Amino acid sequence: MASATANAPPSLSLPPSQFARLQPHAYLLAHLSPPPASNQPSIRANGRAPSQFRVTSANAGSLTHTNGSAVVRIGDTAAVCGVRAEILHTDDIASWSVSESSTAASTAKHQHLADLSDHPTKENKDVDQDSDAADDEDRAHVQGLNLLVPNLSLSTGCAPGFTPGAPPSALAQSLSHQILSLLHSTRLVRADDLRIWYQPPNLGPEDIEPHNEDEQMDVDADQSGSAENRQPREIKAFWVLYIDVMIISLAGNPFDAAWASVLAALRDTKLPKAWWDVDNEMVLCSDDLTQAYGLSLRGLPVASSFCVFEADAAAGWRAVVIPDAGEQKKGSQSRWILADPDGYEEGLGQERACVVVDKDNDGKGKTVIVKMEKHGGWTVDSADLRQLVDISAKRWDDMKRILDQC
Amino acid sequence: MVGPTASISNLNRADGSASFKCPTTGYDVLGAVNAPIELPTRRDALKPEEATVEVFVKPGTTTAGVGERYIEGILRSVLGKVVLGREKGFPRRGVVITLAIVGGGNVERGDSYLTILPALLHTSLLALLSASVPLSMTFAATTLGVTISNEIIRDVSPRGAKAAASLHALAFSSKGHLLLNESQGRFDFEIWEAVREQALFICQGAAVPSADGDVAMDEEADRTHLDGFIRETVEDQIHSEYNWKVDSV
Numbered sequence: 001m002a003s004a005t006a007n008a009p010p011s012l013s014l015p016p017s018q019f020a021r022l023q024p025h026a027y028l029l030a031h032l033s034p035p036p037a038s039n040q041p042s043i044r045a046n047g048r049a050p051s052q053f054r055v056t057s058a059n060a061g062s063l064t065h066t067n068g069s070a071v072v073r074i075g076d077t078a079a080v081c082g083v084r085a086e087i088l089h090t091d092d093i094a095s096w097s098v099s100e101s102s103t104a105a106s107t108a109k110h111q112h113l114a115d116l117s118d119h120p121t122k123e124n125k126d127v128d129q130d131s132d133a134a135d136d137e138d139r140a141h142v143q144g145l146n147l148l149v150p151n152l153s154l155s156t157g158c159a160p161g162f163t164p165g166a167p168p169s170a171l172a173q174s175l176s177h178q179i180l181s182l183l184h185s186t187r188l189v190r191a192d193d194l195r196i197w198y199q200p201p202n203l204g205p206e207d208i209e210p211h212n213e214d215e216q217m218d219v220d221a222d223q224s225g226s227a228e229n230r231q232p233r234e235i236k237a238f239w240v241l242y243i244d245v246m247i248i249s250l251a252g253n254p255f256d257a258a259w260a261s262v263l264a265a266l267r268d269t270k271l272p273k274a275w276w277d278v279d280n281e282m283v284l285c286s287d288d289l290t291q292a293y294g295l296s297l298r299g300l301p302v303a304s305s306f307c308v309f310e311a312d313a314a315a316g317w318r319a320v321v322i323p324d325a326g327e328q329k330k331g332s333q334s335r336w337i338l339a340d341p342d343g344y345e346e347g348l349g350q351e352r353a354c355v356v357v358d359k360d361n362d363g364k365g366k367t368v369i370v371k372m373e374k375h376g377g378w379t380v381d382s383a384d385l386r387q388l389v390d391i392s393a394k395r396w397d398d399m400k401r402i403l404d405q406c
Numbered sequence: 407m408v409g410p411t412a413s414i415s416n417l418n419r420a421d422g423s424a425s426f427k428c429p430t431t432g433y434d435v436l437g438a439v440n441a442p443i444e445l446p447t448r449r450d451a452l453k454p455e456e457a458t459v460e461v462f463v464k465p466g467t468t469t470a471g472v473g474e475r476y477i478e479g480i481l482r483s484v485l486g487k488v489v490l491g492r493e494k495g496f497p498r499r500g501v502v503i504t505l506a507i508v509g510g511g512n513v514e515r516g517d518s519y520l521t522i523l524p525a526l527l528h529t530s531l532l533a534l535l536s537a538s539v540p541l542s543m544t545f546a547a548t549t550l551g552v553t554i555s556n557e558i559i560r561d562v563s564p565r566g567a568k569a570a571a572s573l574h575a576l577a578f579s580s581k582g583h584l585l586l587n588e589s590q591g592r593f594d595f596e597i598w599e600a601v602r603e604q605a606l607f608i609c610q611g612a613a614v615p616s617a618d619g620d621v622a623m624d625e626e627a628d629r630t631h632l633d634g635f636i637r638e639t640v641e642d643q644i645h646s647e648y649n650w651k652v653d654s655v
């Protein structure tokens with residue numbers, strides 16, 4: 001009996017995994033549009049609904065030798081991010097003295113901002129969000145002096161297509177650029193957190209003499225008086241943040257994972273208290289952990305990527321494109337927008353969309369779009385993008401919960 | 407307002423070439439297309455049934471960096487969808503587009519590339535047309551800035567981009583599809599829809615393609631929108647190339 005089954009002719013049907021490799025497009029299409037008779041829901045080959053993201057987990061502070069670090073895993077895509085802070089002396093900036101004297105008019109602003117940052121309250125944050133001069137200062141320092149240096153590495157053997165140890169691929173380079181430009185356009189890191197100040201001591205005799213009058217003065221006059229007497233503070237150095245992202249496993253959608261890991265690592269980053277020591281003429285850092293401070297980031301921009309899967313495999317190379325051709329056949333859905341595509345789905349569609357949203361007031365305010373891009377096709381238009389923004393806003397709530405827990 | 411200027415087939419050795427100059431942003435881009443050619447590094451495992459589109463961007467004064475890699479990726483994905491890579495003679499070969507930024511401000515590290523994107527797209531489209539590469543559609547692109555007071559400004563210069571609250575680069579196909587959207591800065595969806603409407607008007611003018619996909623030809627309206635500008639540039643070129651024939655008849 002056993003020999004009879006062994007001699008039986010091989011079955012002519014293919015197992016699903018083989019079918020997925022041979023006919024990837026038909027395989028995914030069969031999942032998304034099951035025959036109406038079968039009563040099955042439209043579902044992706046990986047078991048998710050079209051707008052469902054993969055299971056995401058985040059863990060901060062995994063690397064001990066960095067100032068801040070995080071591991072973010074979205075499905076089978078995992079990114080490790082480490083933030084290392086190094087000191088940049090203003091003496092080492094060639095254009096420092098020139099650029100500072102040109103902005104001498106804004107030193108009062110400087111001083112004002114610095115005073116605010118000593119007692120950061122909610123109002124103060126609102127104040128400097130609104131003021132344009134502070135924005136320009138911020139941009140001039142963070143962007144002009146390149147205080148943020150992100151780098152993304154894919155050459156870790158993360159996927160079969162990427163050889164370990166190879167030079168950075170075009171994808172890795174463009175992801176590095178996207179992270180940097182998003183850091184700049186969201187102005188996530190405040191320049192004020194990265195400045196190292198020096199307050200020259202007041203050596204003149206005025207400090208002691210008006211002491212007696214002080215007692216009669218009211219509080220306002222006292223503050224303005226001391227501010228006038230005080231020597232202006234000067235910036236002696238900056239913290240430069242080297243943000244290194246390693247994709248240790250790549251199964252589609254590297255940008256979301258990389259950005260989430262950057263965000264989690266920056267939230268985890270602690271900078272030691274640093275000051276300029278006149279006697280040694282160098283910047284000294286305190287090794288006291290209680291004096292170290294975290295970065296106060298502007299908002300929490302969360303990225304969500306999407307991929308378009310078209311039912312018609314030939315749609316991409318038809319010579320004549322008739323407008324609204326897709327809408328003519330109303331019977332069946334002709335395309336699906338898949339949230340958080342995995343590697344298999346990314347290979348089946350050219351058209352990508354990425355929406356980065358933020359919400360004001362810790363999620364209670366309205367949704368603000370920080371970045372929205374789509375390219376590689378012509379099917380997604382405003383109605384779809386509106387829907388994607390809504391999905392991204394929901395994703396923001398989930399990501400906030402995950403990042404708050406880590 | 408001064409419109410852009412363009413010329414076609416100004417390089418002899420390349421299969422097709424074009425230069426595009428936008429006076430308001432100051433960008434001047436020279437582009438060359440070679441197609442179809444054999445690519446030595448091409449791997450047959452990757453989509454053997456169609457042509458590979460390769461884009462190289464060379465900034466004016468420096469070597470190409472990570473920012474250029476990013477913009478090349480965007481151009482590749484937009485143009486790869488427009489080029490008919492399955493036409494006869496194209497599969498397994500390459501369409502190589504080289505774009506040199508000849509004039510205009512430099513894009514600094516980590517700066518936004520959105521201001522130069524329309525010039526790069528227009529140059530590559532004209533160069534592709536000059537090389538007679540089969541395309542499924544033409545397109546036009548524009549960059550719009552939104553100021554803090556929600557005012558939309560067109561043809562943003564790199565300096566203006568720094569002051570803008572948000573920047574939007576959009577490309578529309580000749581049939582009215584949204585081919586590309588790149589937006590950055592803080593904005594909400596209503597602002598974006600206003601930007602999209604304005605951009606569609608800049609790219610296509612008031613001419614709305616009729617149901618059968620034909621565009622009404624109107625000489626007067628052509629000058630004002632970018633789609634008409636592309637069409638007119640190509641018409642002028644064809645006219646000058648066939649001058650001998652017209653004269654002999």
